[in-house]
Amino acid sequence: MNILICDDERDIVSALEIYLGTEGYHTYAAYNGRQALDIVASEDIHLILLDIMMPEMDGISAMTELRKTSNTPVILLTAKSEESDMVQGLNLGADDYVTKPFRPVELLARVRSQLRRYTQLGGSLPDPSQQADPCVVCVGGICLNDKQKSVTLDGDAVSLTPTEYDILHFLMRHPGEVFSPKELYRRVWGDDPFGAENTVAVHIRHLREKLEINPSEPRWLKVVWGQGYKMEPDTTKTKPGGSAT
Secondary structure, three states, X not given: OEEEEEOOOHHHHHHHHHHHHHOOOEEEEEOXXXXXXXXXXXXXXXXXXXXXXXXXXXXXXXXXXXXXXXXXXXXXXXXHHHHHHHHHHHHHOOOEEEEOOOXXXXXXXXXXXXXXXXXXXXXXXXOHHHHOOOOEEEEOOEEEEOOOOEEEEOOEEEOOOHHHHHHHHXXXXXXXXXXXXXXXXXXXXXXXXOOHHHHHHHHHHHHHHHHOOOOOOOOOEEEEOOOEEXXXXXXXXXXXXXXXX
């Protein structure tokens, strides 16, 4: 797999080249958006790691040009101060982002996730045969098949306890709706929600550990402070390629 790394900080590019190279990926380096577009035009690139703030052509401008001709997955490399630019990049077609300084293991997980979708699952398009099955519900890369009692994350099987499965099933059937711990306990356990807060919190934490790349910054299983929990609705785009707590 060919990965283009585009960042004006050469130390970051060099470090990522070494890290991704040891994982078996072939890398290309660019130091501004114009160089990145030139490489995409001449090479077979499967994924792009794209910095936002760069000279000559920044990441946002490069995203705008890239999406005119390519659906190659893009992961933005952002600083916390660039949150508004990150949102703009996602709106323009970026597939994911990581915030600097990032952990190599987190970046690698996101890279693998995007490449798996792009090459094996037809980008962000769900399997039409599964989507037609009322027993199957998908949110982002998470798919639950209630007939088989199975859950997959980006195509890989995930092992859940029966209670974890029931919580996930309920939340996925009600995307975007917020449920208090007591209400969630009542709906899933079917019992009086005495001590529900701690019980529900533990199971939600376990689900995040199994389903989220970074459990402390979940993409799908969200907490709405003072109100409860929800499953973020699917915001993936209907073309190959492509969070707040």
